[in-house]
Amino acid sequence: MASGLPSTDEDVFSRAAVLDARAVDDRLRELAPVVWLNREDIALLGRWEHVSEGLRDWETFSNTSRPWHDPNSVRPEILLTDDPPRHGQVRTIVGSALSPRHLKVMEEHFRKIADEQVDALLARSGQEIDAVADITAPFVHKVLPDIIGMPDKGRGQMSAFGHAVWATMGPMNELFHEAMAGAEPLLEWAAWACAREQLDPDSLGMHMYLAADRGEITEAEAHLLVMTILSAGADTTVITMANAIRAFCQFPDQWKALQAEPGLLRNAFDEALRWDSPSRMAGRITMKDVEIEGHVIPAGTRCGLMFAAANRDPRKWADPERFDIRRDLKGQLGWGYGIHSCVGRTLAQLEADALFGALIERIDRFEAAGDPEWWITTIGHGPAKLPIRFRAA
Numbered sequence: 016m017a018s019g020l021p022s023t024d025e026d027v028f029s030r031a032a033v034l035d036a037r038a039v040d041d042r043l044r045e046l047a048p049v050v051w052l053n054r055e056d057i058a059l060l061g062r063w064e065h066v067s068e069g070l071r072d073w074e075t076f077s078n079t080s081r082p083w084h085d086p087n088s089v090r091p092e093i094l095l096t097d098d099p100p101r102h103g104q105v106r107t108i109v110g111s112a113l114s115p116r117h118l119k120v121m122e123e124h125f126r127k128i129a130d131e132q133v134d135a136l137l138a139r140s141g142q143e144i145d146a147v148a149d150i151t152a153p154f155v156h157k158v159l160p161d162i163i164g165m166p167d168k169g170r171g172q173m174s175a176f177g178h179a180v181w182a183t184m185g186p187m188n189e190l191f192h193e194a195m196a197g198a199e200p201l202l203e204w205a206a207w208a209c210a211r212e213q214l215d216p217d218s219l220g221m222h223m224y225l226a227a228d229r230g231e232i233t234e235a236e237a238h239l240l241v242m243t244i245l246s247a248g249a250d251t252t253v254i255t256m257a258n259a260i261r262a263f264c265q266f267p268d269q270w271k272a273l274q275a276e277p278g279l280l281r282n283a284f285d286e287a288l289r290w291d292s293p294s295r296m297a298g299r300i301t302m303k304d305v306e307i308e309g310h311v312i313p314a315g316t317r318c319g320l321m322f323a324a325a326n327r328d329p330r331k332w333a334d335p336e337r338f339d340i341r342r343d344l345k346g347q348l349g350w351g352y353g354i355h356s357c358v359g360r361t362l363a364q365l366e367a368d369a370l371f372g373a374l375i376e377r378i379d380r381f382e383a384a385g386d387p388e389w390w391i392t393t394i395g396h397g398p399a400k401l402p403i404r405f406r407a408a
Contacts, residue, residue, distance in 0.1 A: 028186050060318060061324035063328040064330065069299060076299035083187065143384040146260045146401040148400065150256070159248050164214035164221055176205050178194050179195060190391060223241050254390070262286075282341070285344045290327075291396070296322055379407060381403055
């Protein structure tokens with residue numbers, strides 16, 4: 016144990032804790048500015064001030080190692096586990112592929128698919144549906160692989176593949192082993208589908224291989240980058256969109272406000288990220304001793320910077336449990352912060368613009384039809400199933 020830090024013996028990554036993740040994480044945030052997990056031998060920071068500073072200060076809180084870090088993990092080991100200067104070099108490759116020309120093509124495709132899928136959905140007005148399985152996942156699992164340039168074969172495995180990848184970010188506990196059981200065919204599919212020979216020639220994925228041709232990265236690193244885009248861009252967007260729908264069920268006045276002012280859509284999506292972030296935490300390792308409110312985290316300590324708890328920190332956010340599409344979201348951490356802020360942010364926003372733009376025009380209101388079934392994974396958080404009804408406009 017790091018000497019002198021407030022500590023807990025609680026298993027905050029158990030099945031019970033995952034099912035009650037909001038309350039567990041908020042309790043840890045309020046326990047102390049730094050909390051040592053005796054079971055895991057890591058330090059957790061949950062208050063907005065310290066989490067945002069830790070994300071910003073990559074020289075102190077390095078991304079090159081983290082809790083449960085395994086360089087042989089099935090999780091793609093590039094971009095997410097780099098610090099400058101390498102991180103900037105790789106990030107630039109992804110960013111350059113998202114040129115205005117390519118983004119315009121992507122936006123048009125997103126809107127076309129959103130219109131088609133929402134038009135088909137209208138026949139189910141008044142019926143109970145699953146907002147994840149029937150709205151958000153079909154959309155993201157269609158448009159994301161489309162722009163990556165992947166073949167159609169095997170796309171039905173995207174949810175299971177994402178579940179296996181997310182499991183590697185947490186401890187190797189019971190939930191990890193459940194997720195990894197039978198994961199090998201999923202990983203083989205993803206590796207095959209993200210290979211150069213499978214991709215469309217003018218796709219986002221192929222741009223990673225063109226960077227390898229220019230000598231900016233290796234062929235193997237290009238493959239890892241394509242898999243990173245697939246694994247990082249799917250579940251987070253599916254869940255954040257589902258959380259937005261869940262929020263509109265709980266706060267119907269906010270759906271009416273968005274219909275009245277569609278220009279607030281980007282802010283509404285950001286508020287969904289703040290209100291219930293799809294990632295509980297990001298891992299880092301301290302490169303020197305860090306003092307936080309009189310508590311010293313020694314150099315070499317693996318830490319968890321708790322996105323979700325910080326995004327609900329009442330020291331930063333007034334009435335944090337309320338979903339408010341007009342909220343000032345400066346400092347919202349759902350996209351990350353600093354040099355490791357989400358490089359795919361523009362893509363996710365374009366997806367949200369398209370899907371919710373179509374929903375605003377066609378759906379009068381959303382209603383809860385039962386309690387959510389939570390995603391049973393340790394670090395990710397959100398509804399795996401979300402029973403709702405909607406009324407067509």
